[in-house]
Amino acid sequence: MKRYLFKRLLTGLLTIVIAFVINFLIINLAPGDPIKTLMGKESDDPVLRAALEEKYGLNKPLHIQFFSYLKTAMRGDLGISIIYNRPVADMIAEKLPATILLVLTSGVLSLIIGTAMGIVAARKEGTFIDVLFSGFSYILNSMPSFWLGLMLIIIFSTVLNILPTYGMTDARASYTGMAYVLDVIKHMILPVGTLVLIEIPMYYRIAKSSVLQVTNEDYILTLRATGMSEKKIFNKYIFRNAILPTVTIFGISLAYLITGVSLIETVFAWPGTGRLVLTAINQRDYPTLIGIYLIMSVSIAVVMIVVDIVYAILDPRIRY
Amino acid sequence: MIRTIVNDKQLLFGILGLIFLLLVAVLAPVIAPEDPYYYGPDVLNKLGENGHLLGTNKMGQDIFSMIIHGTRTSLKVAVISAFISGILGMLIGGVAGYFGGQVDRAISEFINIFMMLPTFFLILLIIALFGNSIYNVMVVIGITTWPSNAKLMRAQALSLRERTFVKAATAMGESRLQILFKYIIPNGVFPVIANTTVGMSNAILTEAGLSFLGLGDPNIISWGQMIYDGKAYLTSAWWIATFAGIAIVITVTIFYLLGDGLNHVMNPKRSKGKGV
Numbered sequence: 001m002k003r004y005l006f007k008r009l010l011t012g013l014l015t016i017v018i019a020f021v022i023n024f025l026i027i028n029l030a031p032g033d034p035i036k037t038l039m040g041k042e043s044d045d046p047v048l049r050a051a052l053e054e055k056y057g058l059n060k061p062l063h064i065q066f067f068s069y070l071k072t073a074m075r076g077d078l079g080i081s082i083i084y085n086r087p088v089a090d091m092i093a094e095k096l097p098a099t100i101l102l103v104l105t106s107g108v109l110s111l112i113i114g115t116a117m118g119i120v121a122a123r124k125e126g127t128f129i130d131v132l133f134s135g136f137s138y139i140l141n142s143m144p145s146f147w148l149g150l151m152l153i154i155i156f157s158t159v160l161n162i163l164p165t166y167g168m169t170d171a172r173a174s175y176t177g178m179a180y181v182l183d184v185i186k187h188m189i190l191p192v193g194t195l196v197l198i199e200i201p202m203y204y205r206i207a208k209s210s211v212l213q214v215t216n217e218d219y220i221l222t223l224r225a226t227g228m229s230e231k232k233i234f235n236k237y238i239f240r241n242a243i244l245p246t247v248t249i250f251g252i253s254l255a256y257l258i259t260g261v262s263l264i265e266t267v268f269a270w271p272g273t274g275r276l277v278l279t280a281i282n283q284r285d286y287p288t289l290i291g292i293y294l295i296m297s298v299s300i301a302v303v304m305i306v307v308d309i310v311y312a313i314l315d316p317r318i319r320y
Numbered sequence: 321m322i323r324t325i326v327n328d329k330q331l332l333f334g335i336l337g338l339i340f341l342l343l344v345a346v347l348a349p350v351i352a353p354e355d356p357y358y359y360g361p362d363v364l365n366k367l368g369e370n371g372h373l374l375g376t377n378k379m380g381q382d383i384f385s386m387i388i389h390g391t392r393t394s395l396k397v398a399v400i401s402a403f404i405s406g407i408l409g410m411l412i413g414g415v416a417g418y419f420g421g422q423v424d425r426a427i428s429e430f431i432n433i434f435m436m437l438p439t440f441f442l443i444l445l446i447i448a449l450f451g452n453s454i455y456n457v458m459v460v461i462g463i464t465t466w467p468s469n470a471k472l473m474r475a476q477a478l479s480l481r482e483r484t485f486v487k488a489a490t491a492m493g494e495s496r497l498q499i500l501f502k503y504i505i506p507n508g509v510f511p512v513i514a515n516t517t518v519g520m521s522n523a524i525l526t527e528a529g530l531s532f533l534g535l536g537d538p539n540i541i542s543w544g545q546m547i548y549d550g551k552a553y554l555t556s557a558w559w560i561a562t563f564a565g566i567a568i569v570i571t572v573t574i575f576y577l578l579g580d581g582l583n584h585v586m587n588p589k590r591s592k593g594k595g596v
Binding site for chain 2: 011012014015018019022026030031138139141142143144145146147148150151153154158255258259260262263266267277278281282284286289290292293296297300301304
């Protein structure tokens with residue numbers, strides 16, 4: 001167990017370091033010369049250039065530049081947004097809560113719904129319900145998430161006119177207390193619904209195949225031979241063993257959600273990091289984009305490692 | 321051969337679907353009633369209005385013709401990026417599995433790390449910084465999605481190198497590279513092919529996602545960009561975004577069917593108990 005933990009932590013750390021390296025390389029390889037930008041288009045004085053390179057450390061070898069970049073980034077300094085002239089870290093921290101709210105809510109809901117559907121389909125394998133659920137998950141799997149979001153807007157807002165499509169709260173009303181919470185929930189229904197629908201196939205597939213697999217194990221056959229009721233076998237043995245793989249999927253799904261949510265936030269104008277991504281793209285605000293990428297990489301690495309460790313605690317058979 | 325195809329419903333529908341897509345792509349100029357780049361006088365026409373089967377957009381372009389021509393873009397993105405990802409995965413995974421030892425350990429760790437990095441956002445970042453031509457998109461999708469192919473190829477190479485015919489080749493004095501290209505890769509390629517087909521679906525979805533964030537190539541017609549354009553007209557002209565999305569769903573489903581079908585046929589061991 002200790003060895004495994006150590007190995008996972010090491011991989012996680014390496015991932016974070018690689019994320020920093022990729023980031024650094026992208027900044028350096030990207031077209032455009034920062035010194036040229038600082039000096040202005042017209043002037044091309046070699047003395048000024050040398051002085052500026054000296055000041056920002058750009059004349060040093062790449063690996064020295066990398067370590068100084070690493071040192072600043074570790075301190076939480078991700079640079080300054082060239083559009084808003086504010087620290088990128090602050091801008092991200094402001095938008096993060098709204099994104100986390102979306103990610104966690106839809107992550108948990110899709111885990112419950114997708115797994116439940118998978119279990120039902122496996123229990124009734126080959127019946128109409130199985131075929132229906134499988135077809136449903138197949139089609140959902142092929143859908144671009146943002147398009148599904150747009151379609152839900154057409155159905156629930158344009159045609160039925162029952163749900164808000166824009167933002168996190170009603171800008172015209174200033175609710176407090178319970179009314180505010182209800183307002184946020186109302187605004188969350190469509191974005192969360194879209195994300196849940198997109199995530200369901202992942203859990204559905206895993207839950208269904210793992211229930212089927214466990215059901216075919218020899219020890220289940222033995223339990224049946226002892227005359228134990230089907231219900232008891234399922235609740236006590238099949239369910240517990242079949243539920244385990246969904247834990248790993250939860251990690252992968254959260255990682256996917258952290259990046260995938262950008263598209264959905266764009267569709268519903270949700271005030272999270274996704275919107276920040278969009279404005280950064282449109283205004284060519286590269287420091288912000290790169291900062292968001294870094295935060296995403298690190299949080300995904302952390303989520304994946306935590307999930308792996310939880311899995312190893314839950315299922316002592318798993319060791320790599 | 322034919323019996324296998326007909327027996328596996330997913331493979332059958334996948335192949336029929338692929339033939340359909342290829343026909344649409346090849347015959348696009350014949351099927352499409354209008355030039356999709358033609359900015360006509362019929363602006364934001366409804367379905368069927370002035371002979372526009374699926375209406376028109378704000379520039380007066382015929383939606384149906386755009387969707388037909390968009391097939392070409394999607395197929396091109398799918399095939400080229402999946403091809404790059406497949407070749408890279410095959411080579412890297414083959415080397416890791418066949419050479420083994422330190423090489424394998426280093427490459428495996430690298431694959432694990434790469435699989436933990438957020439691919440879509442990396443692609444987005446590179447496209448945003450280096451320009452959004454469709455060729456950039458294809459290449460970047462290709463070079464960021466190889467790890468899953470490499471993992472499969474590595475597992476194949478690990479088992480193949482213990483087989484008698486590979487050992488025989490070693491005894492005959494064939495060089496390691498010769499064995500890798502002559503025996504390991506050709507015999508272990510099938511799961512990679514199946515996975516590459518699934519990768520094609522993901523490439524189409526990725527391209528659409530990039531276009532939707534405004535990072536598409538403005539010089540070509542793509543379904544993702546049609547959805548992007550249609551977003552502003554969602555309430556007044558719903559048809560612009562809706563039908564392009566349906567085209568994506570159909571195409572991606574076809575590639576998923578094909579990938580699952582190929583998986584069943586090429587890995588008969590896994591076909592049992594595998595859900596969906």
